[in-house]
Amino acid sequence: MISAIKKNEKILKSLHTIGTEAVDEIKKQKNPSVDIPLRNLSNVNFNPKKAIIEMGKATQAREFFNIGMAKKYMQTFLVAEKCKDVLDEGKTVSIRDLYYMSKSTIPGTSENTFDEQDESDPIIEDLEVTADALREELGLYASNKGAMVGEITLRDMGDTIDGRRMGSGGWSIPSICEPNIIQFKRCDAKFILLVEKDAVFRRLNEDKFWKSHKCILLTGGGQPPRGLRRLLYRMVNELKIPLYTYVDNDPWGYYIYSVVKQGSINLAYESVRMAVPQARFIGLRSLDKEKYKLPDNVTIKLEDEDIKRAKQILEYPWFQKKGWQEEIKTMLKLGYKMEQEALSRRSISFVSEEYLPKKLKDKDFLD
Amino acid sequence: MISAIKKNEKILKSLHTIGTEAVDEIKKQKNPSVDIPLRNLSNVNFNPKKAIIEMGKATQAREFFNIGMAKKYMQTFLVAEKCKDVLDEGKTVSIRDLYYMSKSTIPGTSENTFDEQDESDPIIEDLEVTADALREELGLYASNKGAMVGEITLRDMGDTIDGRRMGSGGWSIPSICEPNIIQFKRCDAKFILLVEKDAVFRRLNEDKFWKSHKCILLTGGGQPPRGLRRLLYRMVNELKIPLYTYVDNDPWGYYIYSVVKQGSINLAYESVRMAVPQARFIGLRSLDKEKYKLPDNVTIKLEDEDIKRAKQILEYPWFQKKGWQEEIKTMLKLGYKMEQEALSRRSISFVSEEYLPKKLKDKDFLD
CATH class of the missing domain: 3.40.1360.10 (Dna Topoisomerase Vi A Subunit; Chain: A, domain 2)
Structure with missing residues (x-):
């Protein structure tokens, strides 16, 4: 079936770039990392000129070779991969679906990639700011109302x-x-x-x-x-x-x-x-x-x-x-x-x- | 403006009957009363033949000359009157609107006909069973969903x-x-x-x-x-x-x-x-x-x-x-x-x- 949803090439490219940059870093034998804009209060302010509440420019590097960050690094790429799948298929899914889609047990362990949705939701928000895309542009939705x-x-x-x-x-x-x-x-x-x-x-x-x-x-x-x-x-x-x-x-x-x-x-x-x-x-x-x-x-x-x-x-x-x-x-x-x-x-x-x-x-x- | 809502004559008649019966009782110098089907658990049962949960036939008389019932009697007629207005105008209103429409302060006192919506909602339910009409047939709605x-x-x-x-x-x-x-x-x-x-x-x-x-x-x-x-x-x-x-x-x-x-x-x-x-x-x-x-x-x-x-x-x-x-x-x-x-x-x-x-x-x- 041909999807009635037009592919958003800009977002797909943005996700692709996140992936290729990681590959480049690995090839160069660097510690792979993603710069993620900070979403906490210290990085939020009211812009009186634009008259909107907006984010500042502070970012944090999420690194692979870092015990405190390795799991989140892996989760970021898992979520990005699933979003890319959703967009490639010309479909949309709920953030609950995405949680289930990204959830798996790492072979030979009892460790899950995600245990609860409250782990995948913040990763989605990270990805939104990193790829400069709303979750809706990533093909994800919350609930319907109105x-x-x-x-x-x-x-x-x-x-x-x-x-x-x-x-x-x-x-x-x-x-x-x-x-x-x-x-x-x-x-x-x-x-x-x-x-x-x-x-x-x-x-x-x-x-x-x-x-x-x-x-x-x-x-x-x-x-x-x-x-x-x-x-x-x-x-x-x-x-x-x-x-x-x-x-x-x-x-x-x-x-x-x-x-x-x-x-x-x-x-x-x-x-x-x-x-x-x-x-x-x-x-x-x-x-x-x-x-x-x-x-x-x-x-x-x-x-x-x-x-x-x-x-x-x-x-x-x-x-x-x-x-x-x-x-x-x-x-x-x-x-x-x-x-x-x-x-x-x-x-x-x-x-x-x-x-x-x-x-x-x-x-x-x-x- | 002509309303796109067709008048429900059956329901209007049903409301009208409740009113004229009261007038008749007053003329006959009787204690005016309305028989209201009982909505409590004792009057609810599962009908295995129809396979639905239904109300039994028990009713209670709501009397005007009865200190414990006089206010509810008045409220019942107020709600019935407002529902009739709504239907006469070919409109619909929310149960919250109906509460405000029926609320007034009795002149010379600080007594309100209704103080809170939790007083008018049960009266609506009483009227539904008495007039044998869903609230929606009375022109009332709760919230929109789906x-x-x-x-x-x-x-x-x-x-x-x-x-x-x-x-x-x-x-x-x-x-x-x-x-x-x-x-x-x-x-x-x-x-x-x-x-x-x-x-x-x-x-x-x-x-x-x-x-x-x-x-x-x-x-x-x-x-x-x-x-x-x-x-x-x-x-x-x-x-x-x-x-x-x-x-x-x-x-x-x-x-x-x-x-x-x-x-x-x-x-x-x-x-x-x-x-x-x-x-x-x-x-x-x-x-x-x-x-x-x-x-x-x-x-x-x-x-x-x-x-x-x-x-x-x-x-x-x-x-x-x-x-x-x-x-x-x-x-x-x-x-x-x-x-x-x-x-x-x-x-x-x-x-x-x-x-x-x-x-x-x-x-x-x-x-």
């Missing part, structure tokens, strides 16, 4: 997906949204709206909000998964349309927005291919209760955990803009949070008929 | 969804799969395959297993959500094709199969509209490691929790068939479990090219 509808037509593994004809369910966003699998065809959307909760997504889709407001509507069901983030990045950069983020009014909502916009500290190396610094925050905001006349009883008292988290977020360098400082301090002062569903207290379609249209019209965004 | 591809064309809120052209993502299965929203159009599938893990779904979809084997492929990403179960029920009963369930080889996998087939104890009242007693279990089975030549190191030792759960399942009346007793005892004897991804140890597409085709050819199912 849905999309709206004014866009795209190709997914050769099939045409029309976002305008996706019913109530929507197109299930795949875990790999790389250009060799997903290509954008026709876009009539003026903007992208990411909503936190799938209940709100359903409401907006049922009301055909994407049609009346010419947009693309997505949900990740909470913190957006990698596939969705990559898709957002590609849409914003390739289709040149703005992205608005609509989340709960709580520190978790702020954080969802922040990961979409700047990337995360733990996976800083992804930011360059996933973060969308152009993203804007459309709500819920702390003053929306007053502005949109919601009753007192739809608010939820902040818990200690919320207060602690809000104070942490207040300190992040990427939340230092005046608007954000005011927003977070207002939440702390008011002492409550609100969920997106609280708007239903006004009326079932209040969110699609009044709240969002007014926000968009007034350009009432936080940046 | 994807589908394959040899079927359906209509979803007026849009045509062709399962053969859904790319790598698939159609995102909506939380409400009732006939007023989803209608089946053309089915070329000979069977339905439900897979536990979305990684396996992706593998089978990438290999176009549904095309080569003429089937419909679904995943719920673990325990299938209500929407998916309802869709399975409707497909099996309306399209008259068999359903095979493919899960991990562990007690959790057995349980996923069992909920799909017989329903669950906690939500026994759903079984009659969701359970699929025709469902068959295709794997993973405990002897598959040997049969399909998997190495020792892909198995995972049973934990105490697994052993305890397997022993519980062994006692369930619906697992008393000889095949199942052998299956579960074999797992306990071997002392290990296996994941679907373990098959990748043989080769990336082993599951779609060898394992499942052989199982289907040999009719190697458990019933």
Whole structure:
């Protein structure tokens, strides 16, 4: 069968280079080693110019003739080999599959190449930074989550997906949204709206909000998964349309927005291919209760955990803009949070008929 | 805007009856009351003839002039009223929305009609059994999960969804799969395959297993959500094709199969509209490691929790068939479990090219 996944020659070459360099070193009777960019906190920082959280330039040599490194050296090459197999076959596999594929018992011993997936996952991350490739470019995926509808037509593994004809369910966003699998065809959307909760997504889709407001509507069901983030990045950069983020009014909502916009500290190396610094925050905001006349009883008292988290977020360098400082301090002062569903207290379609249209019209965004 | 959701007149009538009966009782100066079927364990049993877990006939009167019941009586009518509004408007809302919609403060007091969603959720369940309607028929949804591809064309809120052209993502299965929203159009599938893990779904979809084997492929990403179960029920009963369930080889996998087939104890009242007693279990089975030549190191030792759960399942009346007793005892004897991804140890597409085709050819199912 011919695969509908186009081969990514750049990545294959990158993996090949890692292998041939090792062979060269062996031939020269050197100690074979790979330079692996450091993924720890000391090598992560916020780049205010690019407005993303990114990795620094520090690397560490992983050597074969080194008792503390020999096993990881072997594991790095095993994972690279299996990724190459996956790409050569024009397929994709989960990181769990890759663990099983790379697992074997060394003949004559009871020693396994990998005992648990928590050994192979960090090696995958090492390989991502070394080969300068996202795991998705290496043909690996984590879990599937999220849905999309709206004014866009795209190709997914050769099939045409029309976002305008996706019913109530929507197109299930795949875990790999790389250009060799997903290509954008026709876009009539003026903007992208990411909503936190799938209940709100359903409401907006049922009301055909994407049609009346010419947009693309997505949900990740909470913190957006990698596939969705990559898709957002590609849409914003390739289709040149703005992205608005609509989340709960709580520190978790702020954080969802922040990961979409700047990337995360733990996976800083992804930011360059996933973060969308152009993203804007459309709500819920702390003053929306007053502005949109919601009753007192739809608010939820902040818990200690919320207060602690809000104070942490207040300190992040990427939340230092005046608007954000005011927003977070207002939440702390008011002492409550609100969920997106609280708007239903006004009326079932209040969110699609009044709240969002007014926000968009007034350009009432936080940046 | 005209709603693409057809009104369910039967349910509206059912809600209306609950209301008019109360009015009649008031006019007759009786103590108004609603007979609510009992949802507790004492009223749940396994019906061996129908092969589903179902509710008995016991009910309890919920009275207005009764200090212990007055608040719940009021709440029951509030929820019924809001559901009627939702249906009248031709919309759907989440159970969280419904909580906010029904929440208000009684004038002149600080008393709320509902303080938390854990008060409104049981009232919804009461109303489901009283009106003899699933919550989805009342226009309510929980969360969205799962994807589908394959040899079927359906209509979803007026849009045509062709399962053969859904790319790598698939159609995102909506939380409400009732006939007023989803209608089946053309089915070329000979069977339905439900897979536990979305990684396996992706593998089978990438290999176009549904095309080569003429089937419909679904995943719920673990325990299938209500929407998916309802869709399975409707497909099996309306399209008259068999359903095979493919899960991990562990007690959790057995349980996923069992909920799909017989329903669950906690939500026994759903079984009659969701359970699929025709469902068959295709794997993973405990002897598959040997049969399909998997190495020792892909198995995972049973934990105490697994052993305890397997022993519980062994006692369930619906697992008393000889095949199942052998299956579960074999797992306990071997002392290990296996994941679907373990098959990748043989080769990336082993599951779609060898394992499942052989199982289907040999009719190697458990019933």
